[in-house]
Amino acid sequence: MTDYDVIIAGAGTGGATMAYTLGKKGHSVLLIDRKQKDMIGYKTCGDALGSHHLKALDSLVNLPQMPKGIVEYDIAGIDIIAPDREHRLRMAGPTTSGFSFNRLKLGQWMLSIAEDAGATVMASTRVKRLMFDGGKVSGVKIMEEGSDSDKELSGRIVVDATGAVGMLRRQLPESSPVERTIAKEDFMVAVRDIYETPDYTFETPDILDIYWDQEQTLGGYIWVFPQGPNRVNVGCGLMTIPGHKKPQDIFNNFVRKNWDFMKTKLVDIHSGGGIAPVRRPIDTLVDDNFMLVGDSGAQVNPIHGGGIGSSMLGGAQAGITASEALEQNDTSINALWPYNPRYMESYGIKQASLDVFRWFLLNITNEDINFAFKKQIVKASDLLNTSKTGKMSMGSGEKFKRLVAGVGKVPLLMRINKIGKIMEEVKAVYAAYPDSPKGLQDWKARLVPIYDAAKKA
Numbered sequence: 508m509t510d511y512d513v514i515i516a517g518a519g520t521g522g523a524t525m526a527y528t529l530g531k532k533g534h535s536v537l538l539i540d541r542k543q544k545d546m547i548g549y550k551t552c553g554d555a556l557g558s559h560h561l562k563a564l565d566s567l568v569n570l571p572q573m574p575k576g577i578v579e580y581d582i583a584g585i586d587i588i589a590p591d592r593e594h595r596l597r598m599a600g601p602t603t604s605g606f607s608f609n610r611l612k613l614g615q616w617m618l619s620i621a622e623d624a625g626a627t628v629m630a631s632t633r634v635k636r637l638m639f640d641g642g643k644v645s646g647v648k649i650m651e652e653g654s655d656s657d658k659e660l661s662g663r664i665v666v667d668a669t670g671a672v673g674m675l676r677r678q679l680p681e682s683s684p685v686e687r688t689i690a691k692e693d694f695m696v697a698v699r700d701i702y703e704t705p706d707y708t709f710e711t712p713d714i715l716d717i718y719w720d721q722e723q724t725l726g727g728y729i730w731v732f733p734q735g736p737n738r739v740n741v742g743c744g745l746m747t748i749p750g751h752k753k754p755q756d757i758f759n760n761f762v763r764k765n766w767d768f769m770k771t772k773l774v775d776i777h778s779g780g781g782i783a784p785v786r787r788p789i790d791t792l793v794d795d796n797f798m799l800v801g802d803s804g805a806q807v808n809p810i811h812g813g814g815i816g817s818s819m820l821g822g823a824q825a826g827i828t829a830s831e832a833l834e835q836n837d838t839s840i841n842a843l844w845p846y847n848p849r850y851m852e853s854y855g856i857k858q859a860s861l862d863v864f865r866w867f868l869l870n871i872t873n874e875d876i877n878f879a880f881k882k883q884i885v886k887a888s889d890l891l892n893t894s895k896t897g898k899m900s901m902g903s904g905e906k907f908k909r910l911v912a913g914v915g916k917v918p919l920l921m922r923i924n925k926i927g928k929i930m931e932e933v934k935a936v937y938a939a940y941p942d943s944p945k946g947l948q949d950w951k952a953r954l955v956p957i958y959d960a961a962k963k964a
């Protein structure tokens with residue numbers, strides 16, 4: 508007899524969605540967070556979410572309608588701006604409309620729906636260690652705030668939803684098929700501020716601006732996300748590859764000096780920084796009695812770093828799978844395995860191919876991007892399609908026209924072509940994701956050389 512059916516470490520968007528899903532199905536769930544209860548959800552974030560994520564969650568787990576008070580402003584589209592800042596591409600469609608929101612209120616609402624569904628919330632409590640019985644995960648050691656001793660709690664399934672740190676994933680034994688660490692080069696580091704701008708009015712507050720600049724934010728971008736005519740969430744993030752710049756330096760020395768609104772009166776609402784994994788998902792999100800959800804499972808979009816919607820998707824799918832396993836009275840890796848193909852088919856496959864695209868973006872120059880935008884070699888519909896499907900596409904009738912436009916940049920065009928093929932290869936490997944743990948090693952052996960090629964393309 509265990510203390511709980513499922514113990515979830517981390518009550519962020521992923522953990523709370525899983526707790527909600529399991530609670531609704533009648534399982535005993537403990538949701539633990541180190542933050543004070545009324546601070547759960549408080550996080551440095553771009554505060555933007557596509558509405559399509561919520562629609563998908565509604566049909567998957569009947570997620571209640573988000574209360575209006577959480578939304579700061581509705582978003583109609585996203586502009587991608589070239590380094591020269593003279594050319595921009597507007598992406599507007601079902602996957603780019605959404606809203607900006609109050610991060611704390613979002614977290615508090617998600618916590619409340621988990622509690623209403625029956626989950627027990629334990630706040631101000633740090634999960635310290637995984638416990639094992641016969642080499643298999645059996646529970647966690649926790650320490651409550653104000654206490655000076657650990658407490659042991661047992662669960663049939665333990666979930667690491669601790670975010671980018673992957674606190675419990677890192678404690679798995681070496682023999683686990685789950686990768687315990689994420690390479691430094693697979694993280695994005697970012698800083699951002701939220702300001703009221705009483706003397707500056709954003710003309711298109713429903714459009715989010717993303718600025719590419721490889722000399723400043725290599726592999727990342729600067730974002731200016733208005734949250735209404737006189738309020739903005741502004742930040743910059745970049746890949747943590749060797750020798751990368753510090754985001755705070757970029758913010759102070761580049762962003763502050765080059766955006767008009769930054770030179771007007773700014774009323775500080777919040778400043779902060781954070782990290783996010785921006786790679787393909789962890790190759791298996793389960794082990795015996797153990798699951799990964801959200802950032803700890805690397806369920807973040809590798810191109811824009813958005814991970815709220817996908818962590819909620821992961822949380823819902825993990826909850827559905829855990830419930831099925833508990834009902835069969837089997838929480839082994841085999842019984843939890845269906846979570847992997849569920850996630851890989853619905854989102855992981857796209858993430859994996861965008862991870863390839865990330866390496867391509869890392870290796871192109873400002874001059875290349877300016878050229879591609881100016882000559883319309885890349886169009887908004889291509890970017891939208893790539894971000895939606897993980898497929899590099901160019902309308903076939905347009906191909907010739909664009910090739911002619913691209914004369915003088917033949918190596919760039921050849922590389923675009925090559926990376927498109929590699930993205931297809933990755934998608935083909937994901938389409939054959941193994942249906943049991945037995946096939947994992949062979950599957951990974953097919954994947955690794957493709958990523959090695961992508962890094963050099």
Ligand SMILES: Cc1cc2nc3c(=O)[nH]c(=O)nc-3n(C[C@H](O)[C@H](O)[C@H](O)COP(=O)(O)OP(=O)(O)OC[C@H]3O[C@@H](n4cnc5c(N)ncnc54)[C@H](O)[C@@H]3O)c2cc1C
Nearest residue numbers: 517519520521541553554555634670781801802813814815
């Ligand atoms: C600067 C920045 C901007 C971003 N902007 C966006 C955006 O605009 N849109 C978007 O969709 N995504 C954005 N993301 C990504 C997004 O924030 C994450 O992908 C998402 O929050 C992941 O949810 P999660 O539940 O996995 O983790 P989190 O939301 O990070 O939650 C993890 C929880 O675990 C708790 N925890 C950690 N360790 C322990 C422990 N040992 N014991 C107990 N509790 C613990 C934490 O307190 C936290 O509450 C951004 C990320 C960063 C860094």
